[in-house]
Amino acid sequence: MKIKDLKNISQFNFKNIANEDIEISGVFIGDLLSWVMANGKEKQIWITVQAHLNVIAVSLLKEFSCIILCDNTSCDEEFINKCKEEQVNLILTSCSAYECAKELINLDL
């Protein structure tokens, strides 16, 4: 399963796609950064409601395949530009973390 395979999910807004050919290893949901640091695995999709620059730093250090900001979490231009600069895949959605997970499970993730 690659990032580009998520494009059929209509509720997902692809805000930045830096690399759509990354192979997704799974999904991690969490907003407590040290919990994410401890338990996240490389190439996972990370679903969170945190949208500040540190989230991008965590995503890069953990080598996540994509950040999904769920629950209509808004992010500013600076955040989006940083994702572009650092080549971090970013999806925005109004879905809750649970609904995101359901969509991803439907794709056999």
Place this chain on the structure above:
Amino acid sequence: MLNKDFEVVNQDYQNMGKVSSQIKKMLLEIGFDPKILRRIAVASYEAEINMVIHAYGGNIHMDVDDDGLITLIFHDLGPGIPDLTKAMTPGWSTANEKARNLGFGAGMGLVNIKRVSDTFDIKTSPEGTILTISFKG
């Protein structure tokens, strides 16, 4: 083989994690295994954040010796950790509202650092905290 110092600025929330990213990049270029780099990234990120949100900033020193032993020293400018036993307890945190709103303050940082590093030493006084960790590359 390699020696480098990085500055960590007090309360600089914008740039938190930058040093850890630089360290990871430098070690990757030297040719270290991605697996050990992932452990180092976790430890150095947590320690760097602590220097910004709990201390007055400071210095991070990285040393890589000829045998591939990587040593990281996080030296901050105080105020120190009054009770180390409590600080090392999973879930214990004094993180303020601002830090918590950003997702810090689970009280897992030091525990994470200890778990992923090969050696772990922490010395603390009101003048500052010195955390020394190493990884066998």
